[in-house]
Amino acid sequence: MLALTKKTSYGILAMSYLASQPVDRVLSARQIAQECHVPLSLLMNAMKVLAGVGYVESVRGPRGGYRLARRPEDVNLADLVATLEGPVRQAQCLSDPANQHECTQVEMSRCPVVDPVHRVHRRLNDFLRKVTLAELAEGHTDASLVEAAPQTAALPGGASGEK
Amino acid sequence: MLALTKKTSYGILAMSYLASQPVDRVLSARQIAQECHVPLSLLMNAMKVLAGVGYVESVRGPRGGYRLARRPEDVNLADLVATLEGPVRQAQCLSDPANQHECTQVEMSRCPVVDPVHRVHRRLNDFLRKVTLAELAEGHTDASLVEAAPQTAALPGGASGEK
DNA sequence: CTAAAAGGTACTTTTCTAGTACTATTTTGT
DNA sequence: ACAAAATAGTACTAGAAAAGTACCTTTTAG
Numbered sequence: 001m002l003a004l005t006k007k008t009s010y011g012i013l014a015m016s017y018l019a020s021q022p023v024d025r026v027l028s029a030r031q032i033a034q035e036c037h038v039p040l041s042l043l044m045n046a047m048k049v050l051a052g053v054g055y056v057e058s059v060r061g062p063r064g065g066y067r068l069a070r071r072p073e074d075v076n077l078a079d080l081v082a083t084l085e086g087p088v089r090q091a092q093c094l095s096d097p098a099n100q101h102e103c104t105q106v107e108m109s110r111c112p113v114v115d116p117v118h119r120v121h122r123r124l125n126d127f128l129r130k131v132t133l134a135e136l137a138e139g140h141t142d143a144s145l146v147e148a149a150p151q152t153a154a155l156p157g158g159a160s161g162e163k
Numbered sequence: 164m165l166a167l168t169k170k171t172s173y174g175i176l177a178m179s180y181l182a183s184q185p186v187d188r189v190l191s192a193r194q195i196a197q198e199c200h201v202p203l204s205l206l207m208n209a210m211k212v213l214a215g216v217g218y219v220e221s222v223r224g225p226r227g228g229y230r231l232a233r234r235p236e237d238v239n240l241a242d243l244v245a246t247l248e249g250p251v252r253q254a255q256c257l258s259d260p261a262n263q264h265e266c267t268q269v270e271m272s273r274c275p276v277v278d279p280v281h282r283v284h285r286r287l288n289d290f291l292r293k294v295t296l297a298e299l300a301e302g303h304t305d306a307s308l309v310e311a312a313p314q315t316a317a318l319p320g321g322a323s324g325e326k
Numbered sequence: 327c328t329a330a331a332a333g334g335t336a337c338t339t340t341t342c343t344a345g346t347a348c349t350a351t352t353t354t355g356t
Numbered sequence: 357a358c359a360a361a362a363t364a365g366t367a368c369t370a371g372a373a374a375a376g377t378a379c380c381t382t383t384t385a386g
Contacts, residue, residue, distance in 0.1 A: 224384030
């Protein structure tokens with residue numbers, strides 16, 4: 001329900017993992033996939049996009065890999081998601097039937113229409129813009145701590161009777 | 164990019180429109196569809212779900228329709244979206260490969276895992292929970308004001324070279 | 327009784343996601 | 357310098373979900 005796609009998730013996870021490493025360290029997609037427990041092929045797909053836009057720097061050849069190209073504080077989720085998820089279907093104008101174009105972020109922020117759906121998207125975007133990679137990576141120093149997590153909060157019973 | 168589905172959008176739009184009406188006023192799906200410029204059939208689909216859960220009250224027969232069953236202040240987006248979008252694919256645990264179940268909201272809020280993707284979903288949910296229908300409906304007193312909107316902020320040039 | 331409106335069911339089409347296979351490029355080792 | 361190996365990058369395919377359509381049933385005011 002309004003969840004990030006796998007590709008986006010992998011991308012964020014990889015970025016966050018890279019952020020937790022020494023800046024000069026070059027990590028191959030294979031390494032990242034292993035450490036983060038995500039399928040390699042899909043991760044490569046995400047890394048390609050991230051490298052193309054300039055979020056990460058790619059080093060080719062043997063001993064190649066990826067390296068963060070920006071400071072984690074300078075990466076916000078709104079841009080990251082927009083990059084990975086593609087600029088597809090950005091909150092069509094429901095209000096104006098004759099003008100069903102796809103609103104860019106710039107348009108959205110200036111749109112005079114008070115359509116509630118538009119409002120949600122705007123607020124959502126504003127919210128994501130405030131979340132930085134640095135915040136997400138905080139505490140994510142190493143993926144190995146995941147193994148240590150005891151998973152005590154499993155609660156098999158659904159607890160809340162939703163649908 | 165992380166946008167609401169059409170069904171959800173229609174649902175929110177309808178709820179918001181109902182919120183702007185006198186409480187006793189019963190509006191048919193047809194009326195709402197016309198006023199809000201959304202396809203009738205899809206809107207009926209959304210209204211059905213909303214009525215089933217109890218967000219709106221339905222009145223059958225001629226002159227029937229829908230009426231808001233809750234105070235707009237008591238409706239938050241997180242629940243509304245969860246209702247309309249279904250409980251599908253709620254932020255799978257990426258961190259633990261052996262435990263790829265779908266986390267409920269309860270689990271999510273107690274999850275000890277520091278996986279950044281999980282974090283995003285949690286924060287997203289917290290954010291949506293704070294947004295109420297009352298806030299969205301504010302200023303949406305009548306759909307007719309949409310016609311009056313001059314759409315001056317068209318800006319054809321994409322501005323930012325995303326893709 | 328009739329018409330209007332909700333409620334329900336089922337289906338088709340379209341789009342997006344997830345995953346796989348393949349190609350191109352660079353560096354290391356001989 | 358050349359070949360081999362490792363890696364990034366590209367392209368493609370199948371499956372699932374969303375969007376939209378259509379039809380039929382139930383209810384009830386007039």
